[in-house]
Amino acid sequence: MMKIKFTKMQGCGNDYIYVNCSEEKIPQHKKEGLVRRLSDRHFGIGGDGVIFIHSSPKLSEEEADFEMEMYNADGSRSEMCGNGIRCVAKYVYDKGLTDKASLQIVSCGKVKPLELTVEKEKVVEVKVNMGRPVLQTREIPVISERDEAIAEKIEVAGQTYRMTCVSMGNPHAVVFMEDAEALRTFNIEEVGSHFEHHSRFPQRTNVEFVKVLDANTIQMRVWERGTGETLACGTGACAAVVAGVLNGLTQEEVTVKLLGGELKICWDRETKLVYMTGPAETVFDGEIEVEDI
Numbered sequence: 001m002m003k004i005k006f007t008k009m010q011g012c013g014n015d016y017i018y019v020n021c022s023e024e025k026i027p028q029h030k031k032e033g034l035v036r037r038l039s040d041r042h043f044g045i046g047g048d049g050v051i052f053i054h055s056s057p058k059l060s061e062e063e064a065d066f067e068m069e070m071y072n073a074d075g076s077r078s079e080m081c082g083n084g085i086r087c088v089a090k091y092v093y094d095k096g097l098t099d100k101a102s103l104q105i106v107s108c109g110k111v112k113p114l115e116l117t118v119e120k121e122k123v124v125e126v127k128v129n130m131g132r133p134v135l136q137t138r139e140i141p142v143i144s145e146r147d148e149a150i151a152e153k154i155e156v157a158g159q160t161y162r163m164t165c166v167s168m169g170n171p172h173a174v175v176f177m178e179d180a181e182a183l184r185t186f187n188i189e190e191v192g193s194h195f196e197h198h199s200r201f202p203q204r205t206n207v208e209f210v211k212v213l214d215a216n217t218i219q220m221r222v223w224e225r226g227t228g229e230t231l232a233c234g235t236g237a238c239a240a241v242v243a244g245v246l247n248g249l250t251q252e253e254v255t256v257k258l259l260g261g262e263l264k265i266c267w268d269r270e271t272k273l274v275y276m277t278g279p280a281e282t283v284f285d286g287e288i289e290v291e292d293i
Helices: 028-039 082-094 180-185 188-196 234-246
Strands: 002-011 014-020 049-055 066-072 102-107 110-119 122-131 152-156 159-167 171-176 206-214 217-224 228-230 253-258 261-268 273-279 281-290
Touching: 002 082, 014 082, 028 049, 028 066, 028 281, 049 082, 066 082, 082 102, 082 110, 082 122, 082 234, 082 273, 082 281, 122 234, 152 188, 159 234, 171 234, 180 206, 180 217, 188 206, 188 217, 188 228, 206 234, 217 234, 234 253, 234 261, 234 273
Parallel strands: 014 049, 066 102, 171 206, 217 253
Antiparallel strands: 002 014, 002 281, 049 066, 102 110, 110 122, 122 273, 152 159, 159 171, 206 217, 217 228, 253 261, 261 273
């Protein structure tokens, strides 16, 4: 047996287990199984997945301060997590790995700039430049006859939905719903799973079910690829706002109400960049015994 030190963190209830790879040496081929073990809410620590933090990655064109290596609860690798990257920023600052209030963190080769709000020497909020949304269907990817999938019909589990597809570094299908009560009682466990594994999504997909409350406020439930329904999804919130603008349903600055809290999303149409601002919190630090790896 060996012991692994970890930190449990959450952003709007989207909780992950964070491991500092400068201290914990975990073979790459062991990570998938370890992630499933640690993420289990009954026999492990419990979380929506595991995020491994690496220091000072060297990139071909630019340097980042830290690297985020993210895995879903089922052990599959994911490209980006908006709530997760905010927590990485809090981790490295609060743990004294950096004293910078402006950071660059890379995930799957994509660098994200972050601005930290610090109170009493602790990070309480993080603003992330999430980059430009990808709308081209072949790049998301989603199988479609059109270049962009905006309010496009899709048959899922015997029902017809209209989806708007966006990539924020990972694929999303956004579905707008007319009734808040219908959103609350929606059978996301069944429909979300069918969406995720639908044949039109070669790399599976995240799914956001959204009710527009007004032009600057939306309510959302999310089904995350490889995990299931979560209390929040940062990239999903960004995708939902982009979809809202494209469908003429919202303005560019929107408060996204999730099961676990609220995120502030802004799509700057001039620069085409999406900004996400939200909290990051540490739940607890710990140590767990696992089989030798």
